[in-house]
Amino acid sequence: MNGFRWQPEATDGAARAGHLHTAHGVVATPTFMPVGTAGTVKAMTMDSVRSTGAGIVLGNTYHLMLRPGAERVQALGGLHRFMDWPGPILTDSGGFQVMSLGALRKLDSDGVTFQSHIDGSRHRLTPERSTEIQHMLDATITMCFDECPALPAETDAIAASMRLSMRWAARSREAFVARDGYAQYGIVQGGTEPQLRAESVRALTDIGFEGYAIGGLAVGEGQALMFQTLDGTVPLMPADKPRYLMGVGTPDDLLGSVMRGIDMFDCVMPTRSGRTARAYTGFGTLNLRNARHALDPRPLEAGCPCPACTRHSRAYLHHLFRADEILGPMLLTWHNLTYYQRVMQGIRTAILETRLGAHAIELRAGWAAGDP
Numbered sequence: 001m002n003g004f005r006w007q008p009e010a011t012d013g014a015a016r017a018g019h020l021h022t023a024h025g026v027v028a029t030p031t032f033m034p035v036g037t038a039g040t041v042k043a044m045t046m047d048s049v050r051s052t053g054a055g056i057v058l059g060n061t062y063h064l065m066l067r068p069g070a071e072r073v074q075a076l077g078g079l080h081r082f083m084d085w086p087g088p089i090l091t092d093s094g095g096f097q098v099m100s101l102g103a104l105r106k107l108d109s110d111g112v113t114f115q116s117h118i119d120g121s122r123h124r125l126t127p128e129r130s131t132e133i134q135h136m137l138d139a140t141i142t143m144c145f146d147e148c149p150a151l152p153a154e155t156d157a158i159a160a161s162m163r164l165s166m167r168w169a170a171r172s173r174e175a176f177v178a179r180d181g182y183a184q185y186g187i188v189q190g191g192t193e194p195q196l197r198a199e200s201v202r203a204l205t206d207i208g209f210e211g212y213a214i215g216g217l218a219v220g221e222g223q224a225l226m227f228q229t230l231d232g233t234v235p236l237m238p239a240d241k242p243r244y245l246m247g248v249g250t251p252d253d254l255l256g257s258v259m260r261g262i263d264m265f266d267c268v269m270p271t272r273s274g275r276t277a278r279a280y281t282g283f284g285t286l287n288l289r290n291a292r293h294a295l296d297p298r299p300l301e302a303g304c305p306c307p308a309c310t311r312h313s314r315a316y317l318h319h320l321f322r323a324d325e326i327l328g329p330m331l332l333t334w335h336n337l338t339y340y341q342r343v344m345q346g347i348r349t350a351i352l353e354t355r356l357g358a359h360a361i362e363l364r365a366g367w368a369a370g371d372p
């Protein structure tokens with residue numbers, strides 16, 4: 001009996017609230033995972049990440065295998081110890097990063113050979129090696145090694161890519177070392193083609209995983225096509241297992257995806273935007289480098305409990321970014337992650353109170369209203 005499980009708590013339409021039980025603790029869902037690419041959530045200490053309300057973080061296999069190296073992290077006690085994060089960690093498989101970051105890469109039916117974007121050194125990832133690396137990192141949740149095809153693409157190219165990923169999923173599962181409280185997720189592929197997505201779900205559920213991700217989206221297809229793909233795919237996925245939408249998204253993406261049955265998310269937007277002066281708030285986004293903030297004594301967002309909003313003014317944040325002070329990205333990353341967690345907590349409460357429809361209207365009205 002694997003102690004890893006998703007325990008349902010409430011539903012509101014297709015939306016679900018529940019708890020993810022893992023070897024490294026329990027996480028309420030729906031949940032947003034801050035991205036901790038190279039063993040750090042950029043500009044944050046892990047105590048500050050915890051203070052935002054995050055329960056689980058993501059690590060990138062591609063970055064960690066190149067630097068400092070999976071063997072070194074293992075020798076130092078694993079990623080939890082290395083980055084001082086006792087909670088659950090999900091690591092991606094490296095496939096997506098290789099395709100988007102690796103300087104040169106050669107894909108074949110067995111895996112991918114690529115050059116490091118750091119020093120040009122040559123590396124190879126296969127389903128077996130990716131799974132081994134994630135084991136060495138001591139990932140709570142391991143992702144299958146897959147290929148995420150660029151969109152748009154011809155249907156037969158999407159089909160071939162999906163079927164390769166399904167063969168790689170079987171090899172990833174074979175290589176996975178099962179441990180109590182640990183999990184491996186399969187990744188549904190198939191582009192925006194309903195039949196290919198259905199074939200992929202069948203292939204993965206025939207293999208059997210502790211959770212299922214939807215990959216191949218948030219690659220430029222746009223929100224409407226992403227939601228349309230979710231509408232056709234999520235109902236086919238096992239209802240008793242966690243569902244993870246990879247690389248998504250804006251607060252509006254999160255809301256619409258939870259309403260379609262997604263439980264887990266990761267996205268670089270709140271952290272990357274925090275470093276580039278873009279703030280996420282209940283009244284939409286704003287750019288703190290804009291001159292209109294120079295003399296504004298108000299907090300960034302009234303009611304937000306983060307240090308940027310409780311201790312400082314918009315004018316100060318504006319100054320920090322104009323002066324290129326490192327405290328700017330620190331404070332705004334802290335704010336954006338806090339805001340993302342508040343959005344997820346508000347959605348979760350609305351599901352528990354069966355008022356998600358009304359809550360969605362309120363959220364969208366706030367985002368549309370703009371800066372008060």
Ligand SMILES: CNc1nc2cc(C(N)=O)ccc2[nH]1
Nearest residue numbers: 096148215216217218246247
């Ligand atoms: C930012 N968009 C995004 N799409 C993704 C797809 C995958 C995937 N494995 O298909 C992984 C990470 C992803 N991030």
